Amino acid sequence: MRTIAPKAMAKRVHVAVGVVMDNQGRILIAKRPDHVHQGGLWEFPGGKVEQGETLIQALDRELFEELDIRVDGALPLIDIIHDYPDKQVHLAVCRVVSWHGMPVGKEGQPTRWVEPHELDQYPFPAANYPILNALQLPERCLITGEFATPADLTRRLRAALSTGLRMVLLRAHDVSVGEYVCLAQEAIQHTKAKGVKLLLAHPHILDVVREVNADGVHLSSSQLMSLGADVKTNIPDDWMIGASCHSPAELRQAELIRASYVFLSPVKATASHPGKPPMGWVKFAELARRAQVPVYALGGLADCDVAQAIEHGGQGIAAIRAWW
Numbered sequence: 001m002r003t004i005a006p007k008a009m010a011k012r013v014h015v016a017v018g019v020v021m022d023n024q025g026r027i028l029i030a031k032r033p034d035h036v037h038q039g040g041l042w043e044f045p046g047g048k049v050e051q052g053e054t055l056i057q058a059l060d061r062e063l064f065e066e067l068d069i070r071v072d073g074a075l076p077l078i079d080i081i082h083d084y085p086d087k088q089v090h091l092a093v094c095r096v097v098s099w100h101g102m103p104v105g106k107e108g109q110p111t112r113w114v115e116p117h118e119l120d121q122y123p124f125p126a127a128n129y130p131i132l133n134a135l136q137l138p139e140r141c142l143i144t145g146e147f148a149t150p151a152d153l154t155r156r157l158r159a160a161l162s163t164g165l166r167m168v169l170l171r172a173h174d175v176s177v178g179e180y181v182c183l184a185q186e187a188i189q190h191t192k193a194k195g196v197k198l199l200l201a202h203p204h205i206l207d208v209v210r211e212v213n214a215d216g217v218h219l220s221s222s223q224l225m226s227l228g229a230d231v232k233t234n235i236p237d238d239w240m241i242g243a244s245c246h247s248p249a250e251l252r253q254a255e256l257i258r259a260s261y262v263f264l265s266p267v268k269a270t271a272s273h274p275g276k277p278p279m280g281w282v283k284f285a286e287l288a289r290r291a292q293v294p295v296y297a298l299g300g301l302a303d304c305d306v307a308q309a310i311e312h313g314g315q316g317i318a319a320i321r322a323w324w
């Protein structure tokens with residue numbers, strides 16, 4: 001007797017997806033033919049992993065079949081589990097860090113090299129939004145540390161920005177929310193001028209979120225866990241939402257609210273949370289690879305840890321002391 005698998009048992013398609021970059025940091029995208037799944041949308045090249053293939057073998061074969069290039073080296077960027085109404089996919093997305101050949105749309109598909117900030121101009125399948133976040137976020141995120149006066153905060157912030165940081169979390173939990181808004185309005189003058197993203201973090205930030213023209217809001221783990229999926233009603237649509245996470249449950253909640261990124265901590269022992277046992281890189285990698293959101297490693301880290309964080313499936317590192 002023939003049995004039909006119920007929908008929940010339908011097979012999840014394992015797809016190797018490659019983010020191919022050139023030496024100017026541009027990314028290769030291709031247009032999916034109209035008649036295929038998610039047709040007419042743009043994609044990162046790749047295709048189904050065949051039985052017996054490793055991810056890298058599949059990526060190399062697919063990029064050769066679709067683009068005529070060979071993969072020499074790739075690093076994990078993000079893993080995405082997504083259910084379309086008609087198909088369930090697992091996109092294993094890799095950053096193709098080394099490749100050779102002259103890319104052409106071998107199957108007649110249009111291809112384009114685009115800057116990361118131009119990706120928003122192209123319609124991609126719904127599963128792809130964490131990939132777009134990962135490609136547009138920097139490797140290092142500063143969390144502001146202690147300061148004596150508003151002028152001291154500005155001085156420290158300007159010094160930190162001069163090292164090339166492109167993302168700052170303004171953390172000042174000890175001040176009133178009114179004072180926080182003033183500090184944020186001052187900080188934004190310095191970040192906007194340099195094209196640096198500014199994220200707001202304060203216990204009462206959601207009450208005043210529209211008073212500062214920032215780039216996003218960063219939630220503590222308790223703010224994250226006490227919010228419903230309607231969090232975005234408070235926050236402007238084009239803002240990033242980040243969150244601090246320490247556990248699989250918090251990571252799941254961040255995915256549910258479609259966070260742009262998370263911090264996962266503590267990776268190493270840290271002076272700001274003495275006595276909290278560090279998770280180490282192995283545990284970090286296990287949690288980061290399962291998370292469908294870009295994950296910054298946090299806790300006792302410095303510039304020399306950026307490569308480690310990326311090798312372990314992270315977006316990069318977040319830190320206070322390294323840059324404050």
Ligand SMILES: Nc1nc2c([nH]c(=O)n2[C@@H]2O[C@H](COP(=O)(O)OP(=O)(O)OP(=O)(O)O)[C@@H](O)[C@H]2O)c(=O)[nH]1
Pocket residue numbers: 013015016017036037038042043044045046047048062087089091125126127128
């Ligand atoms: N390659 C690729 N596939 C994606 C992306 N985003 C996304 O949802 N998918 C989905 O992943 C699935 C498999 O990808 P694919 O259609 O490229 O597979 P393939 O190259 O082996 O195609 P084929 O079976 O026609 O040979 C499709 O259902 C597609 O909609 C993406 O950015 N790149």
Ligand SMILES: [Mg+2]
Pocket residue numbers: 045046047048062066
């Ligand atoms: Mg394909």
